[in-house]
Amino acid sequence: MVQQQVFFQAVSFSDKLFLQAEDLACARGARDVFSSLNFRVNAGDALAVYGTNGSGKTSLLRMIAGFLAPRAGSLSFSGEPDEQAEPASYCHYLGHADGLKANLTVSETVDFSARNFGQLDTMIDLSVLGLAGHGDQMVGDLSAGQKRRLMLARLLIAPRPIWLLDEPLTALDTQGRDLIETLAGYHLQCGGLILAASHEALNFATHQLTLKRNHHAMVAL
Amino acid sequence: MFRTVETISAYYANPQRFMRLAGALHAPLWGVTILVFAVALYMVAHVPDDYQQGATVRIMFVHVPAAWMSLFAYSFIFFASVTALIFRHPVGHVAGRAAAPIGAVFTLIALMTGSLWGQPMWGTWWVWDARLTSVLVLLFIYLGYMALWQAIDDHGQAARSTAILAIVGSINVPIVKFSVDWWNTLHQPASVSRFARPALHADFLYPLLMMALAFTLLFFALTLTRMQMEILRQRARARQMARLNEADD
Amino acid sequence: MMGIFMSLCHQHMLLAWRSGHTTLIVSFLFIAITLMPFGLGPELALLRKLAPGLLWVVMLMSLLLSLDRMFQADFEDGTFDQLALLPMPMELIVLAKSLGHFLALFVPLLICVPVAGLLLNIDASSLPVLMLTMLMGAPALTLLGAIGAALALSIRRSAMLTVLLVMPLYVPVLIFGATGSSRAISSGGEIELATLGILALMSLAALFMAPLAAAAALRVALR
Numbered sequence A: 001m002v003q004q005q006v007f008f009q010a011v012s013f014s015d016k017l018f019l020q021a022e023d024l025a026c027a028r029g030a031r032d033v034f035s036s037l038n039f040r041v042n043a044g045d046a047l048a049v050y051g052t053n054g055s056g057k058t059s060l061l062r063m064i065a066g067f068l069a070p071r072a073g074s075l076s077f078s079g080e081p082d083e084q085a086e087p088a089s090y091c092h093y094l095g096h097a098d099g100l101k102a103n104l105t106v107s108e109t110v111d112f113s114a115r116n117f118g119q120l121d122t123m124i125d126l127s128v129l130g131l132a133g134h135g136d137q138m139v140g141d142l143s144a145g146q147k148r149r150l151m152l153a154r155l156l157i158a159p160r161p162i163w164l165l166d167e168p169l170t171a172l173d174t175q176g177r178d179l180i181e182t183l184a185g186y187h188l189q190c191g192g193l194i195l196a197a198s199h200e201a202l203n204f205a206t207h208q209l210t211l212k213r214n215h216h217a218m219v220a221l
Numbered sequence B: 001m002f003r004t005v006e007t008i009s010a011y012y013a014n015p016q017r018f019m020r021l022a023g024a025l026h027a028p029l030w031g032v033t034i035l036v037f038a039v040a041l042y043m044v045a046h047v048p049d050d051y052q053q054g055a056t057v058r059i060m061f062v063h064v065p066a067a068w069m070s071l072f073a074y075s076f077i078f079f080a081s082v083t084a085l086i087f088r089h090p091v092g093h094v095a096g097r098a099a100a101p102i103g104a105v106f107t108l109i110a111l112m113t114g115s116l117w118g119q120p121m122w123g124t125w126w127v128w129d130a131r132l133t134s135v136l137v138l139l140f141i142y143l144g145y146m147a148l149w150q151a152i153d154d155h156g157q158a159a160r161s162t163a164i165l166a167i168v169g170s171i172n173v174p175i176v177k178f179s180v181d182w183w184n185t186l187h188q189p190a191s192v193s194r195f196a197r198p199a200l201h202a203d204f205l206y207p208l209l210m211m212a213l214a215f216t217l218l219f220f221a222l223t224l225t226r227m228q229m230e231i232l233r234q235r236a237r238a239r240q241m242a243r244l245n246e247a248d249d
Numbered sequence C: 001m002m003g004i005f006m007s008l009c010h011q012h013m014l015l016a017w018r019s020g021h022t023t024l025i026v027s028f029l030f031i032a033i034t035l036m037p038f039g040l041g042p043e044l045a046l047l048r049k050l051a052p053g054l055l056w057v058v059m060l061m062s063l064l065l066s067l068d069r070m071f072q073a074d075f076e077d078g079t080f081d082q083l084a085l086l087p088m089p090m091e092l093i094v095l096a097k098s099l100g101h102f103l104a105l106f107v108p109l110l111i112c113v114p115v116a117g118l119l120l121n122i123d124a125s126s127l128p129v130l131m132l133t134m135l136m137g138a139p140a141l142t143l144l145g146a147i148g149a150a151l152a153l154s155i156r157r158s159a160m161l162t163v164l165l166v167m168p169l170y171v172p173v174l175i176f177g178a179t180g181s182s183r184a185i186s187s188g189g190e191i192e193l194a195t196l197g198i199l200a201l202m203s204l205a206a207l208f209m210a211p212l213a214a215a216a217a218l219r220v221a222l223r
Helices: A057-064 A106-116 A144-151 A153-157 A174-189 B002-011 B015-045 B055-086 B090-122 B130-151 B155-187 B202-248 C002-018 C021-040 C044-069 C072-077 C079-084 C090-119 C124-151 C159-186 C193-222
Strands: A018-028 A031-042 A046-050 A072-078 A091-094 A162-166 A193-197 A207-210 A217-220
Touching: A018 A057, A018 A193, A031 A057, A031 A072, A031 A193, A046 A057, A057 A091, A057 A162, A057 A193, A091 A153, A106 A144, A106 A153, A106 C002, A144 A153, A144 A174, A153 A174, A162 A174, A174 A193, B015 B090, B015 B202, B055 B090, B055 B130, B055 B155, B055 B202, B090 B130, B090 B155, B090 B202, B130 B155, B130 C159, B155 C124, B155 C159, B155 C193, C002 C021, C002 C090, C021 C044, C021 C090, C044 C072, C044 C090, C044 C124, C044 C159, C072 C079, C079 C090, C079 C193, C090 C124, C090 C193, C124 C159, C124 C193, C159 C193
Parallel strands: A046 A193, A046 A207, A091 A162, A162 A193
Antiparallel strands: A018 A031, A018 A072, A207 A217
């Protein structure tokens, strides 16, 4: 069990943190994806979002990240000093695609990631990601599991209260699954919150939301 | 004045209200268009031959209004795009998409009639004179706009992207005109005769203006009809989507 | 903020270089210039006369063909979503990437122009003027190209569409750039301040306005 201080920035997010959706509706082109969505996620909660393909799991996460605007309803977020801030400053979004460049080495990827986030003095220990010794290897040469683990680096680099994970367990090997469960656990302990769309059960989830057009179901686990 | 325009446009931003207005306007607009065309063509037929250019001067009565309309249509697309983006009127996007092919055709007509008119004078089918060149670039601007509508699958994304393109293009049009005019004055050897315009006295001016009016009305009639078709098509698609959605549940 | 800007720029440059794009674009320049004498005849006096214009046009086309690499790669591998979440406005991201694109692709083109010019028998003393006009027009060309690249973002195989969208935007820059170079060269290398001034003005205007349009277009594609 690795010490928290060693590899995970011990940040405390505000305990007044929450994310709330009121009467949220989403449309993709002419198609109504979902409507009348209401939920509230508080600090330390992890909401697993289930639903059939096309039910809007990815769209919901992208809406929270600020990529697309709701057709109706509102999303509110609170708990950070600058409450009018763009979602860009308080969300991490991990989607289906890796967000990795094949022509960079692992070290360069982590380095650029740190500099892009403005976190210049953050050093990441690659052994945390299970990539010790792979620093000079091209990302294009990594296995799928290794790439998905590398993707998690940005969670370590920049502390942000809301994690939006789209199918986080896909293509993760056993090492990767353990890693993400550990990271999620620490994040929740620090008072962050997580929304994760998934087809499988997530061990770190505290609540569960099933999306279904306009009659959604939310339970605590 | 602006408030009135804004209120009126806001009122008709609703596609249903627009369709009611369009339905009411459709027949009268076409009727007036045909009437004005008849009058204009009569006036053109009775214009005396120009002593310099003979009967070919009549092509001017198609060329000049077509060139005006190619610019007018693009301004229309510009205003429709601004309305659509800034005031979020969905009808604005429909208007832009409907008007584009019509504007492009006017541009083509302007180019071809310009070439036909000039050929007896120049001895060649094309010269890179300032106006023809500017209109040619305008044709590419239209083609780009239409191609972008076609290329993007998501309708909302296509609408917004093309609106941005139209605004950028509108800023570009005067710059192109200015650049092409400058370029033309530099490179034009004195011997090539310019696009000589017949003297604009009453015999020529009134038929020209009448044709311009006819073309403008034709533009609006065609655009209105195309807008109606597009909205009907969108409605059919939405109904189909709704049926599929219900079937899923 | 500056650190993020330089980091994005550096990253874009590194990737363009490593993906072999710089080599491709320079190759295109030389291929196109080599084809000219086959099409126009090897008569040196004619080539010399046409050289500035030909170089401008070929340089433009090389740049046009490279534009779809400005944002497309990021969109395809999911990096684009991450860019949208960086603590930097989209307009500055566009500028950073444009600068990276300019450094990685335009500058090598610019360096190769003298060699290509010599192939066309251009007068060596007029090369500095030619390169200066190209440099003056470079910000305009890169940034206007960014608008086209951003508009065509989510479309597969968008290279030709991007060319169509950007071509009308390039016409004024080409007119002033090529004409300015030709006149300067034919008058023996004296610099045409008026045309340089207009080119600089266009570049300045593009610097302020193009990022707004490109950022708006990128946000549309973000959904």
